[in-house]
Amino acid sequence: MNKECQGIAANGQLGESCNGDPDCATGLSCNPLGIGFPEGYCTSDCSASGTCASGTCTALSSGPKVCAVTCAADTDCRQGYVCCAAEGDVCLPAALCAGGSCSRPVVASAAPVAQVVALGTHTVGETVSFTVPANTASIAILQQAKIAGLTVDSGGVTENSVVPLTVTKPDGSKAFDFAAGPPASSADGGTDATGIYYLFGGGQASTGALIMPNTSASLAQGIPQGTWRMQLNDYAYDCAQGFFSCSDGGVNGDTYDISLVVRPTTATGTNLDVNFYIIGQEQNSSHQTFTAANAKGDPAVQRMIQTFTSIYAGAGITVNNVQFFDVSAAAQSEFGTNVNADETAPCDLLDQMFTLSNASSTNVINLFLVESIRQCANGGNTGGTVVGVDGAIPGPATLNGTVHSGAAVSMADLFTSTTFCSGAINLASCGPDKVAYIAAHETGHFLGLFHTTEMEGQDFDPIADTDKCPCFPCASATDQANSCGKSSASGQPLVTAARCVRPGCGGGDNLMFWLLDESVSKGTLTAQQGQVMKLNPAVQ
Numbered sequence: 001m002n003k004e005c006q007g008i009a010a011n012g013q014l015g016e017s018c019n020g021d022p023d024c025a026t027g028l029s030c031n032p033l034g035i036g037f038p039e040g041y042c043t044s045d046c047s048a049s050g051t052c053a054s055g056t057c058t059a060l061s062s063g064p065k066v067c068a069v070t071c072a073a074d075t076d077c078r079q080g081y082v083c084c085a086a087e088g089d090v091c092l093p094a095a096l097c098a099g100g101s102c103s104r105p106v107v108a109s110a111a112p113v114a115q116v117v118a119l120g121t122h123t124v125g126e127t128v129s130f131t132v133p134a135n136t137a138s139i140a141i142l143q144q145a146k147i148a149g150l151t152v153d154s155g156g157v158t159e160n161s162v163v164p165l166t167v168t169k170p171d172g173s174k175a176f177d178f179a180a181g182p183p184a185s186s187a188d189g190g191t192d193a194t195g196i197y198y199l200f201g202g203g204q205a206s207t208g209a210l211i212m213p214n215t216s217a218s219l220a221q222g223i224p225q226g227t228w229r230m231q232l233n234d235y236a237y238d239c240a241q242g243f244f245s246c247s248d249g250g251v252n253g254d255t256y257d258i259s260l261v262v263r264p265t266t267a268t269g270t271n272l273d274v275n276f277y278i279i280g281q282e283q284n285s286s287h288q289t290f291t292a293a294n295a296k297g298d299p300a301v302q303r304m305i306q307t308f309t310s311i312y313a314g315a316g317i318t319v320n321n322v323q324f325f326d327v328s329a330a331a332q333s334e335f336g337t338n339v340n341a342d343e344t345a346p347c348d349l350l351d352q353m354f355t356l357s358n359a360s361s362t363n364v365i366n367l368f369l370v371e372s373i374r375q376c377a378n379g380g381n382t383g384g385t386v387v388g389v390d391g392a393i394p395g396p397a398t399l400n401g402t403v404h405s406g407a408a409v410s411m412a413d414l415f416t417s418t419t420f421c422s423g424a425i426n427l428a429s430c431g432p433d434k435v436a437y438i439a440a441h442e443t444g445h446f447l448g449l450f451h452t453t454e455m456e457g458q459d460f461d462p463i464a465d466t467d468k469c470p471c472f473p474c475a476s477a478t479d480q481a482n483s484c485g486k487s488s489a490s491g492q493p494l495v496t497a498a499r500c501v502r503p504g505c506g507g508g509d510n511l512m513f514w515l516l517d518e519s520v521s522k523g524t525l526t527a528q529q530g531q532v533m534k535l536n537p538a539v540q
Contacts (some may be wrong), residue, residue, distance in 0.1 A: 010295075012042040014055045015069035015078065015091055027053065031066065037093055037147075038080035038253060043067050044481045058087045068092060081311040093147065093253075102347035103355050104206045104403055106144040110363040111261045111398040111537050119258040121146055124237035124457040127229050130260055130468065130475045132170075134225040137268045138535040140232060140261040141167070141210040142396055148206060148256065150346060152235045152249030159205035159345050162256060165233040167198070167210065170226025175212065176200065179243075183462075193462035197221065201393040201450060209396040211536060214448045215446035215462035219531055232256060241384040261398055261537040266322040269540045272312060274443070277356060277406075278326055280336040280371030285415055292324040300414055303421045303484045307436035310425070311511060315530035317539060323357050339408055340374045341386040351403035354391050358401030365395075365443050365538055366406035369435075371406065373410050385515065386410075388438040395446035397538040411435050428518040437516060437523055444512050444525075447533040451514040452507040455485065457495035465526045467506025469513075474505035497521060 011025045012018050018030035018040035028044050031037040043066045046057035051065035057066045068090035069076070071083035077091035084092045109116045122128055132139060143162045151157050153288045167176040174180070176198040183193035194216040202392045213219045239250025240512040276295070295301050309319040327335075335353040344350055357366035373386045391404030399405055413431030420429035427434050450461040457471030471484035475494040483494055497517035500508030509514050509522040512529065533539060 014042055014044075014052075014067060016042050017078070018042050020047070023137040039078070055056075056088050056090050058084075058090050058092070078137075078446075098283065101356060103352065104145060104332050104346055105355060105358070105401050106146060106257050107358065107399050107401045109142065109259060109261055109398040110361060110400060111263075115261050115263055115267065115537070117262060119260065120403045121257050122232050122258070123252075124232050124234055124254045125241075125252065127231045127307060128258055129227055129229050131227055132223060132225050132237070133264070135265045136225065136262055137265045138537065139223055139228075140263075140397055140537050141211055142259045142261065142399060143204075143208040143210075143232070144257045144399075144402065145206045146255040146257055148234060148254040149236050149249055149251060150205065152239050152246055154235075154239065154244055154246045155157065155223075158235060159203065160235045160435075161204045162206070162208040162232075162234045163200055163202075163204065164210065165231040168229045170224055170228060172520075175218075175228075176210070183370065191459055193460070194464040197405050199450070199462045203344065204392050204404070207392075207396050207399070209392065209394050209399075209404075211394045211448055213535060214532055216464040216528055217462075219528060221357075222278040225407075232258070244278060250285060258296050263535070263537050268534065270316055270534060271540045272320050272443075272538065273321040273362065273540070274308075274319060274323070275357070275360050275364045275366050275520070276322065276324045277368045279332060279353065279368050279408075280411055281332055282371065282415060283413060285418065290415075292326045295324040296322075300418050300421070302428065303418070303432040304414060304436045304439070307425055307433045311440040311525075315522070315525040315533060317530070317534060320540075321364075323364075323367045325362075327356055335368075335370065337371045338374065339370055339389075341389045342375055344389070344391075346403040346462070350408060351391060353408070354403055354406040354485060355401050360400050361540060362400075363398050363538060364400070365446055366400065367439050367442065368406055368408045369411040369414070370408050371410070373408055374411060383437075387412075387434075388430040388442040390445040393445045393450060394448035394536065395538075397446070398538050405441075407446055409435065409439045409442055410434075418427065425523065427516070427521055433518075434518070437521065437526060440523060441511055441516070444533065447536040447538060449529055449532060451510050452510045452512050453495060453500065455494060455514050463526065463528045465528045466510060466512075469500035469501075469505045469507050471495060474499050 012023050017025050021029045024030050024042035028042045031041045046052050050057050054069045055067045057065050058068050069194045071091050072247045074083045081091045151158050153417050165178050169175050183191045196219045236249050238252045239246030240252045282290045285300050299364050387410040390407040396404050401467050414435045416431040425433050452461050452466045453469040460468045471494050479494045497508035497515050497520040508520050509524050511523045511525050
């Protein structure tokens with residue numbers, strides 16, 4: 001078959017173009033462009049039988065199994081389709097051919113049914129409207145790829161992040177505008193995002209969450225009632241529309257499942273449930289294999305939970321229910337020591353590990369205890385070891401089993417240095433305290449908190465009551481002269497925790513400072529940080 005456009009005619013056979021079901025032969029239905037099939041695609045659902053009258057039954061990364069045209073090469077497929085070996089040598093849109101080992105599930109929210117609004121499947125470029133009732137405390141816009149490419153190339157390969165072009169409030173003002181650019185510079189040369197309504201953190205390929213409020217401005221203004229509008233977008237659509245220069249990956253047809261969690265003020269709470277998945281293989285305090293069955297009886301694990309709980313109690317959040325889960329030996333072997341902090345695309349090991357959280361159907365935070373977290377040699381020198389990494393900021397709250405449904409935490413210190421694990425938190429001499437601190441920090445990210453200050457001393461969180469530590473005047477004299485404010489920064493840390501615990505240079509002791517320093521870090525949280533977390537739908 002030549003790769004040329006086909007006209008649409010009645011009685012279309014398997015794989016032929018269509019505008020709707022009447023265009024397809026008896027027994028076939030039309031998968032339309034609206035869910036990512038260029039020019040439509042006559043097919044049938046084979047989820048139950050696993051067989052097709054013709055062609056091959058293939059399990060897509062999201063959605064049901066469908067019958068597709070069997071092929072040996074791209075030339076056997078229509079224009080806009082490729083011969084996808086990973087899905088069984090069938091003709092599919094390129095965006096659906098992600099690789100046999102890559103799972104990008106679309107899942108249902110675990111929030112109370114009364115708070116969830118399903119808005120269906122929409123194509124990038126569409127404007128989606130939704131109604132926010134009076135007395136709403138927070139809203140979470142959850143976007144899950146039904147069909148979407150993985151990357152775009154705009155002078156370098158970038159993950160195809162889903163991000164609205166705009167989110168408009170009922171009065172016509174913008175809650176978020178992707179084209180608005182970064183926040184304004186502050187007097188110290190850094191950024192000041194405290195005055196914008198929503199801060200987008202990036203890195204939300206395949207699955208994205210936009211949860212408001214997350215800044216001091218939106219905490220103060222609240223969530224107005226009325227009709228809101230969101231223009232759906234991802235980086236691939238930006239490419240196709242010419243919003244920025246792009247040499248590959250630009251398409252107009254990516255589709256996403258959109259749902260809302262609308263949380264009323266009457267349903268706000270302070271309870272947080274946490275699931276720990278035991279990915280690494282460690283010996284516990286009794287020199288037995290660490291498992292879910294013996295976790296809660298282990299004194300080191302008990303101390304970790306106690307310390308985690310006490311950190312969140314300082315923000316007015318009660319850690320209510322903690323559960324532990326085992327995973328298969330294959331998952332332990334694949335993920336336990338192999339997840340890489342620099343490789344965070346949906347099909348990389350880190351994000352694929354997070355899909356294991358489908359073991360739970362409740363509204364929880366999912367934390368994955370690994371033996372270690374690797375970092376590529378060219379990943380930058382941060383002056384320390386990576387001990388935790390999140391799927392996204394914020395995480396897709398109330399969704400279990402997606403590529404961003406969790407955070408990885410190194411448990412290398414969990415069963416070491418336990419002699420001094422009594423009394424106050426002791427990060428220097430109590431290993432369980434250190435693991436608890438890492439877990440609490442990553443949970444803060446999942447709940448929507450950014451680093452109070454990033455390592456270069458130029459980017460700060462959007463919270464007004466957290467202390468900041470700008471490169472000028474807080475870095476050393478050498479770093480100020482050589483690196484502060486320069487685009488060719490060395491990649492070395494400029495503002496360490498030890499330099500950020502004095503007047504005008506603060507935040508080094510905050511839970512969300514970029515660096516854990518055993519002699520300085522205390523796990524403190526401010527009132528507004530606590531507000532952002534408590535308004536996240538994962539806190540019940």
